Amino acid sequence: MREIAGHWPGRIFLLVLLASIIGMAVVVAQGHTETAEGADPVLLFGWMTMPLVIGIVFVLVWLVAYLVYFFKFWPYR
Numbered sequence: 049m050r051e052i053a054g055h056w057p058g059r060i061f062l063l064v065l066l067a068s069i070i071g072m073a074v075v076v077a078q079g080h081t082e083t084a085e086g087a088d089p090v091l092l093f094g095w096m097t098m099p100l101v102i103g104i105v106f107v108l109v110w111l112v113a114y115l116v117y118f119f120k121f122w123p124y125r
Contacts, residue, residue, distance in 0.1 A: 057121035061113055068109045075102055 052058035075081065081099040083089045090098045 051123060055121075055123060057117060058123075061117040061121070064113045065110060068106060068113075072102070072106050 052062060081102060092098070092101050096104075
């Protein structure tokens with residue numbers, strides 16, 4: 049952790065991960081992952097529920113952030 053926080057690309061990487069965690073908490077707190085009683089769930093492409101879509105977006109943000117950091121800014125080449 050000391051190595052990542054020791055240079056600017058690592059700090060930006062950690063800030064992106066923190067922002068995605070805060071974003072996920074805001075989405076859950078606002079109730080976008082819940083369906084009202086008696087209502088139909090919101091579906092994307094006819095089969096993907098909103099909790100699944102939000103989870104996939106969350107994982108993709110972490111994956112892209114890691115891949116960019118690892119291949120462009122990894123300090124141990």
